[in-house]
Amino acid sequence: MIPPSPFLCVITDDAFCPVTIAELALKGGAAIIQLRHKSASGSQLFSWAVEISKLCQKYRGLCIINDRVDIAMASGADGVHLGQKDMPADIARKLLGKKRIIGVSASSLEEALQAEKDGADYIGFGHIYPTYSKEKGFPPLGPETLQNTAALLSLPIIAIGGINIENAASLISCGAAGVAVISAVSRTDEPLMAARELVSAIKRKYS
Amino acid sequence: MVHNKLPKTPLPRIYLISSGQENHNKETSLLRNLNLIPGSLCCMVQIREKQLNAKRLLTLALKAREIGLPEGTRLLVNERVDIALAARLDGVHLPEKSCFPYQLRPLAPNMIFGCSVHSQESALIAEKSGADYLLFGPIFDTPSKRIYGTPQGLEQLGKLCRATTLPIFAIGGITPENGALCMAEGAYGIAGLSIFQDTFRFVKTLEQFYHIVTK
Numbered sequence: 001m002i003p004p005s006p007f008l009c010v011i012t013d014d015a016f017c018p019v020t021i022a023e024l025a026l027k028g029g030a031a032i033i034q035l036r037h038k039s040a041s042g043s044q045l046f047s048w049a050v051e052i053s054k055l056c057q058k059y060r061g062l063c064i065i066n067d068r069v070d071i072a073m074a075s076g077a078d079g080v081h082l083g084q085k086d087m088p089a090d091i092a093r094k095l096l097g098k099k100r101i102i103g104v105s106a107s108s109l110e111e112a113l114q115a116e117k118d119g120a121d122y123i124g125f126g127h128i129y130p131t132y133s134k135e136k137g138f139p140p141l142g143p144e145t146l147q148n149t150a151a152l153l154s155l156p157i158i159a160i161g162g163i164n165i166e167n168a169a170s171l172i173s174c175g176a177a178g179v180a181v182i183s184a185v186s187r188t189d190e191p192l193m194a195a196r197e198l199v200s201a202i203k204r205k206y207s
Numbered sequence: 208m209v210h211n212k213l214p215k216t217p218l219p220r221i222y223l224i225s226s227g228q229e230n231h232n233k234e235t236s237l238l239r240n241l242n243l244i245p246g247s248l249c250c251m252v253q254i255r256e257k258q259l260n261a262k263r264l265l266t267l268a269l270k271a272r273e274i275g276l277p278e279g280t281r282l283l284v285n286e287r288v289d290i291a292l293a294a295r296l297d298g299v300h301l302p303e304k305s306c307f308p309y310q311l312r313p314l315a316p317n318m319i320f321g322c323s324v325h326s327q328e329s330a331l332i333a334e335k336s337g338a339d340y341l342l343f344g345p346i347f348d349t350p351s352k353r354i355y356g357t358p359q360g361l362e363q364l365g366k367l368c369r370a371t372t373l374p375i376f377a378i379g380g381i382t383p384e385n386g387a388l389c390m391a392e393g394a395y396g397i398a399g400l401s402i403f404q405d406t407f408r409f410v411k412t413l414e415q416f417y418h419i420v421t422k
Contacts, residue, residue, distance in 0.1 A: 042286055042305030067261060069289035073314050074306065085260040091293045 002101065002122050002156050003062065005177040006202040007031035008195060009158050011066075013186035014039060021186050022052045026059035028185075028195025031178070032158075034081050034103075036066035049075035064103060069095055079103065081124065084111060089118035103158070107141060109149050116155050124180060125149060127161020128171060132183070143167075143174045150175025165194075165201050172202050216279050218319070218340060220396030220420035221413065222251040222376045223403050229256045229267055237267065240409050241274045248417055249279035251376070251396070253300045261290065268294035281319055288314050300342070303329055307336035325359070327367055334371050342398060343367055345379020346389060349401065361392050368393030383415035387422070396420055 009032035010025035012018035022033045033052055037045060049065055053076050056063040064079045065072040069092050072080045079101025082089055089104050096102065104115035105124045112123045129140050140161060150157050156177035163171065163179045171179055179202060188194040225237045237254065244250060254268055268284055272294050276282065283298040284291050288311050291299045298319030301308065308320035321340040322333035330341055345358045358379060368375050374395030381389060386397045397420060402412055 042302070043307070044304070046306045046310060068287075070287060070292075070311065070314060071306075073289070074310050085262050087261045087265055087289060087293065091265070092289070095289055095292055 002177065003031035005156065006172045007178040008199050008202065009034060009064075009178055009180035010185045010195060011036050011160075011180055011182045013182050016186050018048050019051045019055070021191060022063075023055050023059075024191040025185055025195045026055055026061045028192040029199035030061060030185075030195050032062045032064055032180075034064045034066055034180070035077075036081075042068075042071070045071050046075055049077050053077050062101065064101060072096070072100065079121070081105070082120075089115055089120045093119040105160075107138065109152060112149055112153050112155070112157075116153060120155060122156045122158055122177070123153065124160050125157045125176070126159060126180075128159050129162025129167065131162040143171060146171060146176060147174040165197050168198055169201050169204070178202075218281060218374055218395070219249040219251050219279055221248070221416045222253070222342070222378070222396055222398035224253045224378075224398060224400040225255050226400065226404050227255055227257065229259060235267065236404065236406060238270055238274065239406060240403060241271055241276060243406070243409050244277060244280070244413065245410060246277050248413060249277040249281075250413070251281050251283065251398075252276075253283045253285060254296075255285040255300070255400075257285065261287070265290050265293055268296060272296060283319065283321070288318075291315065291318060298339070301338075308333075308339075309337040312337060324367075327363075327370060330367055330371055334373055338373060340374040340376065340395070341367075341371070342376045342378050344377060344398075346377045347380025347385060349380035361388055364389060364394060365392035383412065383419065386416060386419040390419060390422070 008030045010030040011034040012021050014037055018035055035049055035052055049071050053063040062078040064081050065077045066081050067086045069080050081103040083105045089102050092102055101121045103122045103124055104120040106112040106115055127140050146159055158178045158180045159171040159176040160180040163181050164184050168179050185191045185194045229235045268290050281297040283300050284296055285300050286305045288299050300321045302323050319339045322338040323342045324330040324333050346364055348358050364377055376396045376398045377389035377394040378398040381397045381399050389397055
């Protein structure tokens with residue numbers, strides 16, 4: 001099940017060891033770890049997925065695997081996160097069954113509604129603010145689009161893209177159930193502290 | 208963990224690998240070639256298109272699956288068990304740096320799992336991990352495999368064939384001229400990538416390969 005709102009999702013960064021990032025993020029209070037590494041081999045991804053899943057059990061987080069439905073199934077991870085160019089969610093659902101979580105990236109209301117129809121459990125919505133973590137072919141959506149989309153969608157939304165300690169809480173106010181970050185945790189001197197501060201920022205504003 | 212369950216019918220002895228140059232436009236060379244395979248001639252076919260994202264790879268695999276292929280043909284995809292499951296393929300071919308067959312077999316108990324190997328050592332590891340067959344090479348010099356270093360040669364192929372009970376497909380610069388040499392060393396079958404890209408010669412090449420493996 002998706003964690004209670006508000007929560008922090010940390011996506012691993014190609015430049016650092018995903019297991020190290022995951023453990024620090026979980027210690028800092030992250031509720032979801034998404035293992036995302038586009039250049040790793042299958043065996044490497046599999047062993048990271050197994051290790052991060054174990055850490056997630058220990059710290060009561062969820063381990064979600066980007067793109068690779070097979071790796072998620074084989075490693076015992078909690079679910080997958082699918083981009084618009086990955087396997088469609090309805091097909092992934094048939095392979096994964098009802099218990100595993102499926103998240104889908106969307107950057108418009110249409111994509112989000114389609115994912116909802118296809119049986120997704122949450123929507124990763126963005127990018128909200130400018131970001132350098134991933135190459136984007138379109139301008140940032142901004143908090144207003146997030147708010148409008150959240151109002152029309154029954155699925156929980158995880159806001160992504162350029163999120164930091166200053167803007168995170170406002171996105172929860174816009175209707176996001178959680179926020180996802182890459183660099184705001186991994187590219188800091190103290191990933192654990194960065195995660196902890198993000199978690200306390202979204203919880204403080206929310207309560 | 209040795210996987211002892213034998214396939215229902217013997218594996219075909221000719222092994223085709225897709226070009227790695229498929230895109231999402233119109234009819235592709237893979238689909239065109241699959242339609243050309245003579246009805247009596249069954250093959251192993253591996254869809255190996257690492258440049259495609261999962262959505263496009265799935266679309267291609269589904270289209271390939273729709274083609275009425277000769278009985279006994281095994282349609283496989285490189286590495287992605289999820290794509291194989293979603294497109295109801297017959298198996299998965301695992302590169303040397305992907306998961307081991309025993310890690311993936313629980314997801315697809317009835318599928319064929321083959322492994323690429325480039326040394327005796329990795330062949331024996333693949334056998335212990337439950338591979339159903341091995342793809343060994345490059346045997347001869349070939350442009351597409353030059354990055355894997357110098358060719359293994361016929362001697363190494365012979366050594367490996369004597370060291371394992373698994374079916375071994377020889378790959379890398381195999382032609383109608385030298386294919387018989389691989390069979391003489393104990394190869395179960397012969398595999399090709401570049402040689403099958405010439406659509407005009409495709410059927411002719413297949414028939415020549417078939418002649419070699421059935422001799």
